[in-house]
Amino acid sequence: MKGVIKKISSDPLGLIGLCLVTLMVISALGAPIFAPYDPIQLNIMERLQGPSVNHLLGTDQLGRDLFSRVLFGGQVALKVAFLTIGLALIVGIVLGLIAGYGPAWLDNSIMLLFDTIRSVPTIMLALAAVTVVGPSITTVIFVVAVSSIPNYGRIVRTQTLTIKSKDFVKAEKLMGASLLRILSIHLLPNILGPLLILASMDIPTVIALEAGLSFLGMGVKPPTPSWGSILNDGFSLIRNTPWPIIAGSIPLVLATLGFTFLGESLRDLLDPKLRKLL
């Protein structure tokens, strides 16, 4: 772990990514400590203010402190990002292993399922889900997870197909290793590398998706602060003040950049061919 951080630090972009991600995690987790105001506390007297010493990023139309809302919004973003990616990763790995290792008919049906999911745009899926169960953070997590499962599943399947015919898998089979043992001890560790990189590069996409869905009113419910809902509020006020829009987009841009840089740096680090370039 120490070595990994040291190597990432030697890559300037990786270092920036690492800092941004750390900053985001700390500020989101420490939001109750760092936030100067309650994020849902109304203060009509100070509505629509620009940045000042009292309100670092200004206030919105209900006088809520935008800086505090951004910090708490980070919690939503992190929760959605990690839960979604975690869920998609687990289901993707299980389905991908079954497809890659199992019989051809099972492979074909799982691939068909993946293609079906991929053919439905995420927003359409979200609209359908929201219509059925109503807008909530759970709906967002579920929708985004389902629509990213095929990405992971396909990679796992392809890697499994390549590795399962290698001699070391045959050797394990010949020694009498059970299916579970072969899959968990011998296959999974060899396909996890590329997956983790993909996951770290998917996190900003998911955060942006959550913001987008919240912006469209399909995500978190109004009083809860989220970067998307801050943008959504700011959108209707764009003629009065630009600050809510700016406040909502800064963390989004920073988080996206941070995770992308970190992901690219990780990819270079884990790929032996690219490693020596660092």
Add this chain to the structure above:
Amino acid sequence: MNNILSIKNLRVRFRTKSPFQAMLQKIDDPFIDAVRKVSLDIKQGETFTLVGESGSGKSTLALATAGLLTAKEGQIKFMNEDVTNMTPSQIMAYRKKISFIWQNSIGSLSPRMSVGSLITEGYKIHNLKDRDLKMEADRLLKLVGLPTNIKERYAHELSGGQARRVGVARAIALDPKLIIADEPTAGLDVSVQGEILNLLNKLRDDLGVSLFVITHNLNIVRHISDRTAVMYLGRFVEQGQTDDIFAKPRHPYTLALLSANLTPYQKTSLENRIELTGEVPSLMDRPNGCEFHTRCPFSSKHCDNEFPPIHTFNNHQILTCHYPLN
């Protein structure tokens, strides 16, 4: 001495065309026989070698014996138990008693596992919890002549010879009765080849295991083997005591293989060296009659049409040829 392994009329087939393709192209038999009617016996403590060109079905026979490929016909008996017809618990017991040394020494070692856990993998698979895995690993590494500090290394950090020794250590971990070694010296330089062969000989003598060695290197055969079979297009063309076969090859193909073998000084002088011409026929299009007749310098019209009978010399040298050499 009793037989450890006894194979009778084994036939292993591979599909070459899907049923649909076969129907469209009107092929009645979309299979090839990689191993066709092979019979052999391996006695306890004996080394049996199998020689033949690439693609003659040597590895297929080995994998089928190990139970990784299913046989179409025939019988494999291991210590008087029928391998082709076993319950799962019997198969686990069988897996414990046989082991395999792989041709691809580095590729057959799981890349994310240390040598120490690789060679004790068998104990974990077969749930032998009473053993101290660390001590077992040390014991095995000493047996194959590797330093014990190699335990922490990974497969890609080993040299070819080291990886081969690790493969041997893994193969002897569970005290097997039979070790199948597929090209145990492939990809090694000559001095390391010798070390590995001496190691195998020593282990056979010390542990009393039987060895089933597959190779195309005739010099190896002479060094370690008690009995030898020569394979051509999935069949045994000649089988017998190694000394007899080397001193007096009776099948033209065996003679051709021996003639083609380079040795710095020829110990056994072959009276009539022959050279083969032409290519190995395709398994999809086997020649009629004697399957070797397309390349045999001694073939006659008789050979083109009729499958040769089985001759037995001195009760143990078996071959299939119309005109055995004398």
